[in-house]
Amino acid sequence: MAYKSRVSDAVVRRLPMYYRHLRELEKAGVVRISSQELGERMNLTASQIRQDINCFGGFGQQGYGYHVANLKERIGEILGLNHQYHVIIVGAGNIGRAVANYAGFEREGFGIQAMFDVSPALVGVDVHGTLVQPMEKLEGWLAAHKVDIAVLSVPAAYAQQTADMLVKGGVRAIWNFAPVDLSLPEGVAVNNVHLSDSLHILSYRMNEKELFETLDANRKS
Amino acid sequence: MAYKSRVSDAVVRRLPMYYRHLRELEKAGVVRISSQELGERMNLTASQIRQDINCFGGFGQQGYGYHVANLKERIGEILGLNHQYHVIIVGAGNIGRAVANYAGFEREGFGIQAMFDVSPALVGVDVHGTLVQPMEKLEGWLAAHKVDIAVLSVPAAYAQQTADMLVKGGVRAIWNFAPVDLSLPEGVAVNNVHLSDSLHILSYRMNEKELFETLDANRKS
DNA sequence: TAGATTGTTAATCGATTAACAATC
């Protein structure tokens, strides 16, 4: 039976945002906060915040609000940030290397164990302390090591077949940077970073007003 | 009066996805497609596809479906991909450089005109044919050149103030990679690529089942 | 013309907001 998430995507997408704001508040020395205040800060309604948080339990206290450090901790746990993850990067191009060099992830428990690429020019190169291995070694690595998360940053044309190999090798989650909608079996988590989609949305937004002026004008005539 | 988008965010987020799939179909030599078939391919209902497309006009034909190349072209126009954009990159760290090196954008009309960074180690470095300039030159550059889009890839702590300077300098759109929710005036478009949020969502999803088993167990007791 | 498939209106479903009783 397919596992059906109990929490809507809309809520899940807001969780990291809560975490970010709470971390900032904690750093700023704020001890308690009401849903009202947090809502003003984040541009959400107080009601929505209380609903969101209550998907996971009652972490507040009537008459008081939420304890910032505690709520941050709880949401961190909900996000799975209290675990350690073994991460590999498949595809050591611009994006793969940028992810590897991003120091923050290591600190948060996402430790990069290995990197792979097809290009002979990249094989053997040291990226942030990890040597790039040839792609042929990927299958063997998966057989010999536990890998929780794979960063998939290969060209679009190879993304699906590489993902299949990762899944067969026991990878539980794929952070997908290839501009492709992967089809994966139940139980394997994915999240996409579609850079070009994001840029296209930006260019849509900057032109929307003008676009509808044109469309409306055409409809009249 | 604030400009209110006529198209919901849910629809806008699907537009680049349509564009991607139609481009693939065109490349594969598919001439026409029905909303039914496209829906199966994209995991959407036929009804939703027709509703989405009709936000912008009737691009199909009864009894026939949609002409792939034509619809792709129309959606490209809707996304503003028929324009040329002047882009600058502010912050030449890992992400800024990865974006600069990504060849696809240049081809799509997003031409990188300049790059800026505070770090003396980066100033003067050639990134994909563009020399990194010191951050002090940013204000002058904005005064002297038309800039459509700024890629904002500076540390979180400097993101808002840098964005303010960009807006003052006439930038119409910000592609924000800093893990911050910027506050910007009406009329300036933003789109965020929050990498760490995305990774946190992934880690949530891979742990959700287990999380609720724990939460449910705790509730019983 | 008959068949297919859109464009569009109506029905349903889910997410957000409002309201308020519970309780710290």
Place this chain on the structure above:
DNA sequence: TAGATTGTTAATCGATTAACAATC
């Protein structure tokens, strides 16, 4: 205790799906 603010139920709003008449 009185005041504040949550947790939670009910009302509203918007997005998705279904249905079907229009039309190629």
